[in-house]
Amino acid sequence: MHDGLRRDGSVNTLPRYGVFMQEADQVEDGDLVRRSCAGDEEAYSTLVGRYMRSAYLVAFSVTRKHEDAEDAAQEAFMVALQRLDECRNPDRFGGWFMTIVRNRSRNLIRRESLRTTSDLPETASSNAPTPDRQAERRELREQLDEALSRLSDVQREVVMLHDLEGWKHREIAERLGLPSGTVRSHLHFARKALRGSLGGIVGDHIKGQLSK
Amino acid sequence: MSLLSLFPTSGGEPADEAADEQVSAWLGELDPGRDSATYWMRFHRDTVAAASFELARRRRDTQRTVSDVVSSWSGAVVSAALVAAAAAGIFLAQPGSDGGPGAVGVEEVLLFGLAEPAAVESEGRDDGSDSAVRFTAEVNW
Numbered sequence: 001m002h003d004g005l006r007r008d009g010s011v012n013t014l015p016r017y018g019v020f021m022q023e024a025d026q027v028e029d030g031d032l033v034r035r036s037c038a039g040d041e042e043a044y045s046t047l048v049g050r051y052m053r054s055a056y057l058v059a060f061s062v063t064r065k066h067e068d069a070e071d072a073a074q075e076a077f078m079v080a081l082q083r084l085d086e087c088r089n090p091d092r093f094g095g096w097f098m099t100i101v102r103n104r105s106r107n108l109i110r111r112e113s114l115r116t117t118s119d120l121p122e123t124a125s126s127n128a129p130t131p132d133r134q135a136e137r138r139e140l141r142e143q144l145d146e147a148l149s150r151l152s153d154v155q156r157e158v159v160m161l162h163d164l165e166g167w168k169h170r171e172i173a174e175r176l177g178l179p180s181g182t183v184r185s186h187l188h189f190a191r192k193a194l195r196g197s198l199g200g201i202v203g204d205h206i207k208g209q210l211s212k
Numbered sequence: 213m214s215l216l217s218l219f220p221t222s223g224g225e226p227a228d229e230a231a232d233e234q235v236s237a238w239l240g241e242l243d244p245g246r247d248s249a250t251y252w253m254r255f256h257r258d259t260v261a262a263a264s265f266e267l268a269r270r271r272r273d274t275q276r277t278v279s280d281v282v283s284s285w286s287g288a289v290v291s292a293a294l295v296a297a298a299a300a301g302i303f304l305a306q307p308g309s310d311g312g313p314g315a316v317g318v319e320e321v322l323l324f325g326l327a328e329p330a331a332v333e334s335e336g337r338d339d340g341s342d343s344a345v346r347f348t349a350e351v352n353w
Contacts, residue, residue, distance in 0.1 A: 137241065144241055164242070194235050
């Protein structure tokens with residue numbers, strides 16, 4: 001239940017893409033993993049759609065660079081497919097896969113530490129904001145990056161998966177291999193830290209989003 | 213589409229399960245699909261395309277039957293068997309190269325006895341020793 005729709009049936013933030021995957025979203029991870037093992041492209045495609053955003057967010061939590069996060073997430077999908085037979089419990093694919101994402105992200109940081117990358121996603125020209133808004137967002141992104149840098153990897157993962165991807169405490173606990181209480185604690189601390197760092201700089205852009 | 217509509221808080225969830233709207237809005241800046249409606253579609257397409265070779269390999273492996281496996285080995289097995297048979301034939305066709313006595317059948321021994329027992333006997337007597345060979349020759353019926 002991570003793709004396309006949130007639990008209350010409303011459209012989730014990141015997907016936009018997942019509308020056509022609603023039916024596939026009902027299929028359990030274990031079934032998708034077993035079919036992917038046999039080379040079923042549709043099953044693998046559903047797995048990718050289901051976990052691509054969370055993979056990106058976990059990778060970003062580690063790399064804190066958009067391009068590295070993108071590379072690490074895509075690499076992780078490839079590695080996961082190659083090692084799919086080693087996934088002992090296909091029903092718990094999410095936790096196994098997130099470990100791969102995290103490891104690939106750390107490896108990528110070590111491997112490409114000299115590469116210059118942009119910290120945050122490039123703005124698409126098709127939907128480019130005005131220069132004023134761009135400047136405002138750039139400022140917000142810089143401060144957001146600074147605020148996130150004060151959090152640990154796991155705190156970033158927890159707050160992003162919960163408040164951006166919409167995962168529940170139980171799902172985060174299962175997939176990150178943490179006790180539920182620890183997840184709540186990390187989430188509380190991360191939110192508090194972000195509010196402390198960013199609370200005074202709610203720009204017009206964010207205000208506009210919140211007031212709608 | 214506003215971020216609020218994208219991050220609704222559902223009434224049925226426990227309070228601590230609800231997303232923090234303000235934090236969600238800040239973190240929304242990190243979504244690469246925010247400014248590009250096709251970002252995630254491209255990400256998905258590229259990721260699946262990159263896996264096409266591995267998926268095809270897995271399909272091939274799954275579709276292989278027992279007869280496929282046997283037939284894949286049959287070429288090598290038949291070749292090895294032919295080579296082994298040829299080598300055995302050549303070996304059997306060659307006469308003994310060390311000049312020693314040929315093989316003696318059991319029936320031949322029973323009917324005609326061993327060849328040249330006298331040589332063994334004379335060697336024993338020449339020595340003048342009371343050897344086991346001499347004894348054997350004397351008790352030969």
